[in-house]
Amino acid sequence: GDSVTQMEGPVTLSEEAFLTINCTYTATGYPSLFWYVQYPGEGLQLLLKATKADDKGSNKGFEATYRKETTSFHLEKGSVQVSDSAVYFCALSEGGSYIPTFGRGTSLIVHP
Amino acid sequence: SQTIHQWPATLVQPVGSPLSLECTVEGTSNPNLYWYRQAAGRGLQLLFYSVGIGQISSEVPQNLSASRPQDRQFILSSKKLLLSDSGFYLCAWSVLAGGSSYNEQFFGPGTRLTVL
Numbered sequence: 001g002d003s004v005t006q007m008e009g010p011v012t013l014s015e016e017a018f019l020t021i022n023c024t025y026t027a028t029g030y031p032s033l034f035w036y037v038q039y040p041g042e043g044l045q046l047l048l049k050a051t052k053a054d055d056k057g058s059n060k061g062f063e064a065t066y067r068k069e070t071t072s073f074h075l076e077k078g079s080v081q082v083s084d085s086a087v088y089f090c091a092l093s094e095g096g097s098y099i100p101t102f103g104r105g106t107s108l109i110v111h112p
Numbered sequence: 113s114q115t116i117h118q119w120p121a122t123l124v125q126p127v128g129s130p131l132s133l134e135c136t137v138e139g140t141s142n143p144n145l146y147w148y149r150q151a152a153g154r155g156l157q158l159l160f161y162s163v164g165i166g167q168i169s170s171e172v173p174q175n176l177s178a179s180r181p182q183d184r185q186f187i188l189s190s191k192k193l194l195l196s197d198s199g200f201y202l203c204a205w206s207v208l209a210g211g212s213s214y215n216e217q218f219f220g221p222g223t224r225l226t227v228l
Contacts, residue, residue, distance in 0.1 A: 034216065043202050043219035044156075089156070093215035098144055098163055098208060099171075100215055104155045 002027045004090050006103035013080055013110050021075040021106045023064075023090035031092040033057075033066050033073040038087045038105070047075075047088070085110045114139035118203050118220035125227055131176075131190040133223050135203030138184065143205040145186040146217065147178055150200040162186060198227045 007022040025033070032051045036044040048057030053068035062077045073090060090103040115138045125131060137143050147159040158171045160178035168178050175194060179187045186203060203220040 032215070036217075036219075041222075041224075043222045044204075044217075045219065046216055049216060091217075097215065098161060098206075099158065100217060102156045 002031070002092060002094060002101040004092055004101050004103035006088075006090050006106050008106070009087075010107035010109050013108070015082055015110055015112055016079045017110075019075070019077040019080045019084075019108070021088055021090075021108070023073045023075065023103060025071050025073065025090070025092050025101075027071075027092055027094060029094050030068075031094045033064070034091040034093070034100070035062070035064055035073070035075050036089040036091060036102075038089065040086070044089060080108070080110045082110045082112055084108060114205075114218065116203060116205055116218060116220040118201075118223055120223060121221065122224045123226070125193050125225065127195055127227055128192045131188070131193050131197070131225070133188040133201055133203075133225075135186045135188075135220055136184055137205045140184070140205070140207060142183060143207055144215075145180060146204040146206075147186065147188050148202040148204065150202060150222075152199070156202070159188070193227045195227050198225055200224050 003026045005024050034049045035047040037047045038044045048059040050057040050066035053066050056065045064073050064075045087105045087107050089105045091100050093100040117136050144163050146161045149157045162168050162180045165180055176190050201223045204217045206215050206217045208215045
């Protein structure tokens with residue numbers, strides 16, 4: 001079956017540091033890939049997405065590139081802020097499936 | 113635009129008491145609806161999903177049940193709560209076109225349930 005593996009957290013950074021959160025996936029077909037963010041006490045919200053190989057999703061300074069050859073979708077940001085502190089979920093969705101597959105989430109803590 | 117509502121926002125219930133959590137979606141028709149639970153530690157557990165009125169699929173055996181009495185209403189229930197039912201419950205919706213893999217989900221604000 002499908003699976004999504006994220007790096008264990010928490011990831012702790014100082015403000016303005018470079019961020020990478022690794023995500024790799026296993027899928028039987030050609031899925032769409034997503035990053036969601038969950039701020040404390042809130043629901044998840046879509047951060048960015050990519051629907052085919054080599055697509056780059058971007059939003060709010062975050063980027064991720066769909067790498068089919070390495071089955072990866074790593075999240076990056078050049079300069080993190082305290083307000084980026086949250087839990088980040090990588091997810092995939094296969095064609096025709098109603099059920100997406102989520103990773104376990106990676107907690108990011110950014111210190112001033 | 114579409115919005116999703118959940119209530120209540122927080123709930124404290126004794127063990128053995130009943131539960132009813134409600135989720136409604138506005139601004140879309142025939143959405144796919146989902147209930148997730150997030151226990152302490154972050155991971156999402158899919159509990160139920162529904163692709164139409166009266167159609168409920170259960171992903172995890174437990175003492176919870178779900179119903180979809182209207183197109184944009186999804187209810188999570190229990191007759192007798194257990195301590196292990198504590199957690200953060202999230203409702204979500206999506207619209208999946210036939211054969212499309214683009215199943216982006218939209219989440220509600222969540223209900224924090226504490227069973228004592």
